[in-house]
Amino acid sequence: MTADCSVVVLISGAGTNLQALIDAHDLPIRITAVISNRAGVEGLERARRAGIPARVLPHQDYASREAYDHALAGLIDSHQPDLVVLAGFMRILSAGFVERYTGRMLNIHPSLLPAFRGLQTHRRALEEGCREHGCSVHFVTPDLDAGPVIVQAKVPILSDDTETTLAARVQQQEHRIYPLAVRWYAEGRVRLGNNGILMDGTPMQQPVIL
Numbered sequence: 689m690t691a692d693c694s695v696v697v698l699i700s701g702a703g704t705n706l707q708a709l710i711d712a713h714d715l716p717i718r719i720t721a722v723i724s725n726r727a728g729v730e731g732l733e734r735a736r737r738a739g740i741p742a743r744v745l746p747h748q749d750y751a752s753r754e755a756y757d758h759a760l761a762g763l764i765d766s767h768q769p770d771l772v773v774l775a776g777f778m779r780i781l782s783a784g785f786v787e788r789y790t791g792r793m794l795n796i797h798p799s800l801l802p803a804f805r806g807l808q809t810h811r812r813a814l815e816e817g818c819r820e821h822g823c824s825v826h827f828v829t830p831d832l833d834a835g836p837v838i839v840q841a842k843v844p845i846l847s848d849d850t851e852t853t854l855a856a857r858v859q860q861q862e863h864r865i866y867p868l869a870v871r872w873y874a875e876g877r878v879r880l881g882n883n884g885i886l887m888d889g890t891p892m893q894q895p896v897i898l
């Protein structure tokens with residue numbers, strides 16, 4: 689893929705990962721839309737400040753998950769993106785939606801997957817007495833947070849860490865690895881094959897760890 693891999697970013701909140709993608713000016717992507725399921729969130733302002741069309745599609749307006757996901761897919765497809773980037777989009781996605789974007793939808797998750805799928809990852813890592821924690825960028829598949837992982841970053845857990853300090857340390861790394869994974873996708877270096885991830889055409893045995 690060339691200099692214009694077009695990307696739609698889905699958010700629900702602060703949008704710091706969106707900001708990292710906006711700020712990575714040499715990324716060979718064009719963010720053509722930012723879509724949030726929540727109104728009034730900071731991520732929408734970040735999009736507007738960057739001149740990116742920002743839309744709210746409130747999930748409360750739809751009777752079922754499938755109905756919402758159908759409308760969301762219609763909105764995404766109106767931008768014809770090469771890649772869909774989930775950046776703190778806090779919704780479970782229906783299988784039909786995920787299948788529609790298989791191999792062209794990425795997510796960032798705040799843990800070293802397969803550890804700590806789901807929510808409250810920082811709290812759980814502290815409670816379990818882990819020595820290290822981190823974040824993962826993965827292709828999205830129908831099972832929550834279970835898709836093939838492209839890249840991870842590890843951070844130490846310090847003895848005086850709280851959820852807040854640990855989350856901040858992990859987020860710094862999120863802002864580093866998400867633009868990197870998006871770059872690899874946009875450059876055509878990373879792809880989802882039938883049996884897992886291909887990196888430069890070669891099966892990836894394990895995620896890149898930074």
Ligand code: GRF
Pocket residue numbers: 699700701702703704705706731775776777796797798823859862
């Ligand atoms: C990040 O911690 C990400 O790992 C998780 O949701 C959070 C989004 O943060 N999926 P932001 O909206 O990008 O600041």
